[in-house]
Amino acid sequence: MMDFNHSEKEAIEEIEHIRSGIDGLVSHGSYQAISTGPLTRGCQICTKMRSMTFVLGYRCNASCQFCFAPSYQSEEYDEDEKYNRHACFKQFLRDKNKIQGVGFTGGETFLYLDKIAKYTEKIRNEKPDIYFWIYTNGIEASPENLKAVRDFGIDEIRFNLAASGYNNKIIDRLGEARKLFDYLVVEVPSYPEQKKQLIGCLDRLEYYSIDQLTLQELLINGNNINNLSGEGYQSGMMFSKKFFLYGSRKLTYEIIRYCLDRNYSFTVNDCSPRKFGIIG
Numbered sequence: 001m002m003d004f005n006h007s008e009k010e011a012i013e014e015i016e017h018i019r020s021g022i023d024g025l026v027s028h029g030s031y032q033a034i035s036t037g038p039l040t041r042g043c044q045i046c047t048k049m050r051s052m053t054f055v056l057g058y059r060c061n062a063s064c065q066f067c068f069a070p071s072y073q074s075e076e077y078d079e080d081e082k083y084n085r086h087a088c089f090k091q092f093l094r095d096k097n098k099i100q101g102v103g104f105t106g107g108e109t110f111l112y113l114d115k116i117a118k119y120t121e122k123i124r125n126e127k128p129d130i131y132f133w134i135y136t137n138g139i140e141a142s143p144e145n146l147k148a149v150r151d152f153g154i155d156e157i158r159f160n161l162a163a164s165g166y167n168n169k170i171i172d173r174l175g176e177a178r179k180l181f182d183y184l185v186v187e188v189p190s191y192p193e194q195k196k197q198l199i200g201c202l203d204r205l206e207y208y209s210i211d212q213l214t215l216q217e218l219l220i221n222g223n224n225i226n227n228l229s230g231e232g233y234q235s236g237m238m239f240s241k242k243f244f245l246y247g248s249r250k251l252t253y254e255i256i257r258y259c260l261d262r263n264y265s266f267t268v269n270d271c272s273p274r275k276f277g278i279i280g
């Protein structure tokens with residue numbers, strides 16, 4: 001059973017103290033974004049609270065310990081997911097004047113290529129200048145699939161390398177993605193248990209010229225609480241209540257320091273989903 005002994009105030013003060021000892025951090029003027037350099041276009045849209053998350057479905061080909069989504073591993077797709085896609089599209093129609101970018105997520109998005117084709121087209125018909133990005137665990141990111149996704153008009157791709165335990169074969173897929181996408185991002189949860197693998201892959205992220213490494217504070221909810229070790233803390237009150245892994249953000253700043261010391265060319269971004277992607 002996970003303990004929740006730390007307060008949000010304490011966790012934030014600790015992070016602010018660590019931050020104050022690091023030169024060259026850039027604040028992006030919103031709730032969450034502190035980075036070592038410029039953000040990708042998708043992140044810029046998100047930090048302005050002008051983004052929308054489009055959940056394609058929760059079928060996945062990985063089963064991550066830290067997964068906070070209700071993902072499932074099956075040969076079959078859950079039919080009811082289509083109602084969720086319809087709801088996402090309706091939300092887009094409702095808010096389309098404010099939305100500047102849509103991020104496709106899952107489950108594993110590359111298991112939903114036909115749905116990506118369908119919804120990129122439908123959304124672009126409504127708003128031709130919309131910006132798209134996509135999250136993937138990279139397992140199905142073959143050159144053909146990457147090209148297909150690019151051809152659907154997606155400009156930015158974000159690999160969750162943590163899902164494969166930072167598997168070298170998946171890391172190598174960044175090379176093909178680099179040729180195709182305007183923005184190439186590695187976006188992983190800051191999970192102390194995977195610290196060694198994360199640090200171990202950084203030279204290769206530089207080799208493949210990624211634009212950004214986004215480190216997410218690890219969100220705890222009913223889908224992952226029984227799989228995680230460590231301590232949690234509560235953020236926010238009442239309906240905005242969320243729970244995070246205590247120590248996750250400290251790891252983020254350890255990695256930030258490490259990357260700054262080595263002068264890597266990519267931006268490292270501290271992303272905490274206390275509030276994000278919501279239309280303001």
Ligand code: SF4
Binds near residue numbers: 062107163
């Ligand atoms: S790859 Fe993503 S959706 Fe799939 S199990 Fe891992 S965190 Fe969850």
